[in-house]
């Protein structure tokens with residue numbers, strides 16, 4: 001399928017790369033772009049040749065937020081009727097295969113929120129994260145007040161949301177927002193390498209592991225532990241558990257069948 005605002009590439013080793021591609025607007029997330037993203041993710045979800053998705057932007061901007069120019073004249077009723085943000089944006093949060101945000105440059109507002117919807121964030125050393133919505137007379141609307149607070153805690157989240165202050169990559173790593181900081185020139189290669197590593201394992205296992213970790217954000221600890229245990233038990237009903245453990249015992253590489 002042809003897209004205008006994103007580039008979708010299937011790499012080797014079961015990795016797909018989605019590049020946000022509106023450089024003239026620092027990858028501002030227009031309704032057209034987010035619809036294309038949701039459509040592409042829908043296709044990649046069904047694609048057996050893809051196990052992991054890497055989402056990236058340009059060196060200057062992962063994404064500078066929702067498209068302010070497209071949004072500025074909308075009324076309350078427009079927003080409400082369109083259920084603005086949730087419908088298409090959340091597709092990345094609901095995607096069942098692992099996702100990696102490779103963030104260079106600005107990840108602001110909706111850009112930061114989109115990165116946080118991914119399963120992990122790898123940051124280039126020039127990355128800047130922020131929720132500057134307060135500076136344009138609104139507040140985060142795609143999970144910024146909720147996800148950012150869970151990642152970095154109340155005090156820092158409050159400071160960022162209430163002042164619009166940006167966080168650099170080093171502070172973002174120290175605060176738990178990103179898993180690693182990488183020189184900008186190496187970011188994409190490193191993100192793809194990480195994706196390939198994940199994709200080399202059993203697809204059902206990586207999907208279950210993702211689901212179990214995400215469950216930690218939704219339920220009390222005891223319920224999460226119970227859920228994890230039941231999922232762990234269920235892995236013993238798969239051919240890949242048999243293969244993985246036998247391969248270990250036989251000192252050979254496992255050949256997973258995704259079954």
Ligand SMILES: CC(C)(O)CC(=O)SCCNC(=O)CCNC(=O)[C@H](O)C(C)(C)COP(=O)(O)OP(=O)(O)OC[C@H]1O[C@@H](n2cnc3c(N)ncnc32)[C@H](O)[C@@H]1OP(=O)(O)O
Nearest residue numbers: 024025026028064065066067068069109110132140141142
């Ligand atoms: C999803 C929600 C609900 O949470 C809401 C949001 O996301 S609201 C958006 C939050 N984001 C922002 O407020 C950031 C806006 N952008 C900036 O502050 C600056 O562009 C910058 C600091 C990221 C970069 O500054 P600079 O290098 O000086 O570049 P600019 O000249 O400002 O930008 C270049 C070009 O891109 C256009 N642009 C940038 N961001 C957006 C945006 N969010 N929406 C629409 N267009 C954007 C900017 O207007 C420039 O275009 P031209 O005017 O030159 O055509």
